[in-house]
Amino acid sequence: MSELSRTQSATSRRPDRAALAVAVFLGGLAGLIFWDSSRLSAMANYSKIGPATVPFVIAWCLLGLAIWTAVAAFRSEFPARERQDIPPVAWIVGGLVLQMLLLRIAGFSIATGLLFAFTAAGFGRRKLWITIPVGIVLCLAVWLIFAGLLQLSLPAGPLEHLFF
The missing domain is CATH 1.20.5 (Single alpha-helices involved in coiled-coils or other helix-helix interfaces)
Incomplete structure (x- = not known):
């Protein structure tokens, strides 16, 4: 053998x-x-x-x-798995933890915008000075749609209080 x-x-x-x-x-x-x-x-x-x-x-x-x-x-019917690349997973998990910690303090737009930026960094886009403002603006638009038009309750922070 x-x-x-x-x-x-x-x-x-x-x-x-x-x-x-x-x-x-x-x-x-x-x-x-x-x-x-x-x-x-x-x-x-x-x-x-x-x-x-x-x-x-x-x-x-x-x-x-x-x-x-x-x-x-x-x-043993599972195919062989690829080796896990830890840094991208750490970026995304870090963004989730940061969002959970900041959601009540900073509000939906800022906390979720940071999650957006960290997830983008996990996928290879490391220019946080671009992705953080873009994420905050996109999340503010989502908050305005959900809170303003649909009358759903999302956590509001200082940025959201500027609009309502």
């Missing part, structure tokens, strides 16, 4: 750990939805179809996907 075939047979017997982690996450999410929707069904006992029907269907689908993913992980 050659070295390559021995390595392939040894790796083919081990389950794909990343796929198993995804299967466990999907199963946990399904369990959480089952638990939460079981509390909803107690609220409305007068009909067979109620507020818990769709969450139950979604939970069953997630459970099915979890089982399917686990089986595929044990069969």
Whole structure:
């Protein structure tokens, strides 16, 4: 038996750990939805179809996907994944964290404009002095449409208070 075939047979017997982690996450999410929707069904006992029907269907689908993913992980049916490039992911996650931290303080336009700029940096556009103002202007337009025309409530900051 050659070295390559021995390595392939040894790796083919081990389950794909990343796929198993995804299967466990999907199963946990399904369990959480089952638990939460079981509390909803107690609220409305007068009909067979109620507020818990769709969450139950979604939970069953997630459970099915979890089982399917686990089986595929044990069969090693997943294609080889490419190596993850960490800096772009860090830019995007950093933008999300910054948006969550600044949303109430700076308002929707500034916080989401920064998320826009950090996401653009994650995709290779590193000129933040251009992408930050562009993102803020685009997000201000979105805020004006949602808050002004549609009368939806989005967090307002100092920039939004200039308009309303």
